[in-house]
Amino acid sequence: MISILLVEDDISFSVMLERFLKRKDFQVEIAHSIEKAFTKLKAEKYDLIFTDLRLPDGSGLELLEKMKETDPSLPIIMMTGYAEVPSAVQAMKLGAFDYISKPFNQDEVLNVIKNAVKGEENEAVVPKVIKEKPVSKNTEGTSFVEGISAASKKLNEFIKLVAPTNMSVLVTGESGTGKEVVAKAIHMNSHRSDQPFIAVDCGAIPKEIAASEFFGHVKGSFTGAVNDKSGHFAAANGGTLFLDEVGNLSYENQIQLLRALQERKIKPIGSNIEIDVDIRLVTATNEDLQKAVNRGDFREDLYHRLNEFSIGVPSLSDRKEDLLLFADYFLERANEQLNKNVIGFSDETITCFQKYRWPGNLREFSNVIKRAVLLTQAEFVPPEVLPVEISNAEKKVIEFSTKEHERDLIIRALKEASNNKTQAAKLLRITRKTLYNKLKEYDIN
Numbered sequence: 001m002i003s004i005l006l007v008e009d010d011i012s013f014s015v016m017l018e019r020f021l022k023r024k025d026f027q028v029e030i031a032h033s034i035e036k037a038f039t040k041l042k043a044e045k046y047d048l049i050f051t052d053l054r055l056p057d058g059s060g061l062e063l064l065e066k067m068k069e070t071d072p073s074l075p076i077i078m079m080t081g082y083a084e085v086p087s088a089v090q091a092m093k094l095g096a097f098d099y100i101s102k103p104f105n106q107d108e109v110l111n112v113i114k115n116a117v118k119g120e121e122n123e124a125v126v127p128k129v130i131k132e133k134p135v136s137k138n139t140e141g142t143s144f145v146e147g148i149s150a151a152s153k154k155l156n157e158f159i160k161l162v163a164p165t166n167m168s169v170l171v172t173g174e175s176g177t178g179k180e181v182v183a184k185a186i187h188m189n190s191h192r193s194d195q196p197f198i199a200v201d202c203g204a205i206p207k208e209i210a211a212s213e214f215f216g217h218v219k220g221s222f223t224g225a226v227n228d229k230s231g232h233f234a235a236a237n238g239g240t241l242f243l244d245e246v247g248n249l250s251y252e253n254q255i256q257l258l259r260a261l262q263e264r265k266i267k268p269i270g271s272n273i274e275i276d277v278d279i280r281l282v283t284a285t286n287e288d289l290q291k292a293v294n295r296g297d298f299r300e301d302l303y304h305r306l307n308e309f310s311i312g313v314p315s316l317s318d319r320k321e322d323l324l325l326f327a328d329y330f331l332e333r334a335n336e337q338l339n340k341n342v343i344g345f346s347d348e349t350i351t352c353f354q355k356y357r358w359p360g361n362l363r364e365f366s367n368v369i370k371r372a373v374l375l376t377q378a379e380f381v382p383p384e385v386l387p388v389e390i391s392n393a394e395k396k397v398i399e400f401s402t403k404e405h406e407r408d409l410i411i412r413a414l415k416e417a418s419n420n421k422t423q424a425a426k427l428l429r430i431t432r433k434t435l436y437n438k439l440k441e442y443d444i445n
């Protein structure tokens, strides 16, 4: 069995990754600091290290350098945020086996492990699962809650209608409404369901490396390209590629994407060979892409290619009848993730859920429940473990319920925030986008 040391100070992230790896039959140990990692490395032998770059007592690079002196054959994989790519490149130069950017998907993790242990590959050590074709990934192991509200019924109808086709789908909706989950449901209801589903957050990729992330590169094609890398298109071949926040792609990246979609071929950077790809594209955005087209920020030809069919995911306030179904589902998920056994919610807690506006939609709801489950010592979640803005939701709703008051409140919040709209939106507990809409609606400059 392959043993992995996970050096990561983010507790919930490391627990999630540990669970995933254990489910795939790896032996995993966690160290939350460099010091703890060295203690473990002295006591035991590992086949592989996954380390974060930023750790409480130093940089993952220090761990890398030291290990390269003491055990140069031990593969080390750096886990980075996209913003840390330069450090990741430095890590590769120092001898890291590879790096993966957070948030990463499960296939990516399995692939990187597969490559790292390839040298000593034999039937006994490589778990079966990583030799198989990657199966579709699932966001945090999400099941699809269908909901009972009219808005959910319409959403589900659209998903079922478009899924079996090969049409490109543009999924729109506010942040946290479940656009990625909808994309995944389209994939799972399509004939590609046993092929990969690859999700890419375009908002998190710096434009300089986007082409390499999408199409891959060959070793030596640019500084830092120390290994061949296959991109997301190749990874999604045969399956579905989901591009989240597609409106954030630079103009140059839009052209590259359009070309790949038109020709159904890609060319990794530095390579002369074109590779045929067969992918179904699903994209998502929480901005109005048509407006971006009108402003000249988004190519019209690409917009039409992405938008062969569009699906709007309702905000949570438009599907309040589904609230309890989601509450139960998130409770179950939190219990599982945190190894807890909370049975349900108190009546007061449910009332607070129903009164609150949920500007962050299902993501906020899920996070609130996870935190509440962690803090709950009893069988039922009491209102005291909810964030104050939610336990006070009843009052807030009354404050915000009349139009006359709304205008005054917005002006007051803007004054308080010295006209900083992000701050003002926070004070009002609405999204920045909603604030902009309301400024327009009430003609506030």
Ligand SMILES: Nc1ncnc2c1ncn2[C@@H]1O[C@H](COP(=O)(O)OP(=O)(O)OP(=O)(O)O)[C@@H](O)[C@H]1O
Pocket (backbone or CB within 6 Å): 139, 140, 142, 143, 144, 145, 146, 173, 174, 175, 176, 177, 178, 179, 180, 181, 182, 244, 284, 286, 329, 362, 363, 366
């Ligand atoms: N139908 C659903 N069934 C179960 N869970 C869901 C459903 N829809 C959304 N969720 C959960 O809600 C959270 C947010 O979903 P998701 O990440 O898909 O939102 P999003 O709209 O893509 O967010 P963003 O705009 O920030 O990219 C996740 O935890 C997801 O698992």
